[in-house]
Amino acid sequence: MDRETILKSIERDKEIQIIFYENDDMINRLIRFSLEEVLKKYGKLELVDAVYGCVKELVINATKANLKRAFFQKNSLDLNNMGQYVMGLTKFKALLESRDAYKYYAELRNEDLWVMFTLYHDKGGLRIEILNNTDIIDMEERRIRMKLKKAMLYDDIALFFQKETDEAEGAGMGIALLVILMKSVGLDPNLFRIGSKDGMTDARIEVPFDPKYITKREK
Secondary structure (H helix, E strand, O other): OOHHHHHHHHHOOOOEEEEEOOOOHHHHHHHHHHHHHHHHHOOOHHHHHHHHHHHHHHHHHHHHHHHHHHHHHHOOOOOOOHHHHHHHHHHHHHHHOOOOHHHHHHHHHHOOOOEEEEEEEEOOEEEEEEEEOOOOOHHHHHHHHHHHHHHOOOOOHHHHHHHOHHHOOHHHHHHHHHHHHHHHOOOOHHHEEEEEEOOEEEEEEEEEOOOOOOOOOOO
């Protein structure tokens, strides 16, 4: 999807959908452009930095989850085997810090491990969904829920890092930042949802413009 197609979709009140394997600069620019133009249409441009910050964290997490899956598959490691998971995770973190990480981005395309950004919008509000075609294993989902619960207690990201040093890494940092960004612009962090089903992970943020906005969960 290019900028012209995005503008036409907004004009026609249609959702915007971008599918990609790697969240490179071009993808990030298209996502921000989409959010800017939609928020501008509804007179809510002041939300763009916070909303884009949240979306960017979810896109990074989704891409990283796919990359981890590709790494485990390439190295014949079982995500559901605790010993192999711990060993693989240690190696994967080292890979991300090295110059060799780019080699695995080709595997995302080879294994068809994609991320889909979808932006639904109308005068009542907007809904952003980040879908990737790998699921979250039970242990990781429990960890995410725990980090999310702890992040709900903070309004300051620096204080979160100070108090929750063990949690201030990886997905924990991203979730804490997302929650605090939402709070900073008056958005209820409960409007953020994440979960896995049928081999997919779906993360969702909703931004109401109208007090009578009905969330997807309530429909």
